[in-house]
Amino acid sequence: MDRIYLCLAHMSGKEQQYIQEAFDTNWVVPLGPNVNAFEDDLAAFVNRNEQKPLSKEIVALSAGTAAVHLALVMLGVGQGDEVICQSFTFAASANPIVYQGATPVFVDSEKDTYNMDPQLLEDAIKDRIAKTGKKPKAIIPVYLYGMPARIDEMMEVAQRYGIPVLEDAAEGFGSCYKGQVCGTFGEYGVMSFNGNKMITTSGGGALICPDVEAKKRVMFYATQAREPYPYYQHEQIGYNYRMSNICAGIGRGQMTVADEHVKHHQWVHEQYVQRLSDVDGLVVHCAPEAYMQSNYWLSTIRFEDNKHTITDGLLPFVERLNEANIETRPLWKPMHMQPVYKDAPAYTNGVSEWLFQRGLCLPSGPCVGEAEIDYIVNKIKENL
Ligand SMILES: Cc1ncc(COP(=O)(O)O)c(C=O)c1O
Secondary structure (H helix, E strand, O other): OOOEOOOOOOOOOOHHHHHHHHHHOOOOOOOOHHHHHHHHHHHHHHHOEOOOOOOOEEEEEOOHHHHHHHHHHHOOOOOOOEEEEEOOOOHHHOHHHHHOOOEEEEEOEOOOOOOEOHHHHHHHHHHHHHHHOOOOOEEEOEOHHHOOOOHHHHHHHHHHHOOOEEEEOOOOOOOEEOOEEOOOOOOEEEEEOOOOOOOOOOOOEEEEEOOHHHHHHHHHHHEOOEOOOOOOOEOOOOOEOEOOHHHHHHHHHHHOOHHHHHHHHHHHHHHHHHHHOOOOOEEEOOOOOOOEEOOOOOEEEEEOOOOOEOOEEHHHHHHHHHHOOEOOEEOOOOHHHOHHHOOOOEEOOOHHHHHHHHEEEEOOOOOOOHHHHHHHHHHHHHHO
């Protein structure tokens, strides 16, 4: 069996045509017809809604991390501010808070979704106000491995305190909550098209914006904050964060198969659920509510026993699977446990530490078919 990776890029076949068009018309720059059309495709994708279509606007950017950063800029986050961020996540959710000179305040997860605990979020807000006399400037929940968060509950808390929400949906492309696409609930939403994501532009991201005005402003910051003068005039600090027209060509091709990709990941997850259900103490993580449709970007398992933990047994298990040519990966190490964030305030309940101890991501991408599932499931059972 060839090596089975967690999630590899998978082309539709149309990507080259859009790239060729860019070369033929000499749009080899970070703007152009592919960027505009990719943004339109993404807007149509996120604005689908079971109740009533939304009217969000999209700005295509060089990375998901750039999208997190620009959303914080738009929300006015600066020196001396605090921003609440889900602790159980990849570092890119939190690092841009520090780029802005602000302090991340980490909030732990609840066990059902692995995402931010709404009750703990409220406790944290109250405590920050009591301790600093100031409200946190923004809240960043994350859709970990594609799983919808308890976004209604979090939006209710956020609205009560008047704090804007920036959803990190980098892993949640196409996941839905009550029929609405994740990333469209808060003020801003982040998408990532890194090589390992649900769809890719090789590297890239996008920011879901509330309206045309916000889109224009985000584009201004993403293109060096150049003022409308006949010469180069700068009155604010900007960034070079726009997506290349070549990368956007890949994105347009990928959008023709985006729904298929999501369905495939969901199918892979269903296979793991069916075929691993007989393993004692092993739990395949599933959406806890019928109204949460995860894209299952990565299927994850956890061991309820203490034989497979990071401190004892899990890493040798990862190594045995590695020797069998299967890539797996421990769940994200929570930000409040990271040395770089040791001084950041954190509101914890033990859930993310417990999950980090005993959780693994399994291969879930387009290259995982029937034969690979059989092989992976057998190897998991053999190597326990
Ligand atoms: C939760 C999360 N946030 C943000 C990012 C950043 O996205 P990018 O790699 O496109 O900068 C990623 C992925 O890389 C991610 O997993």
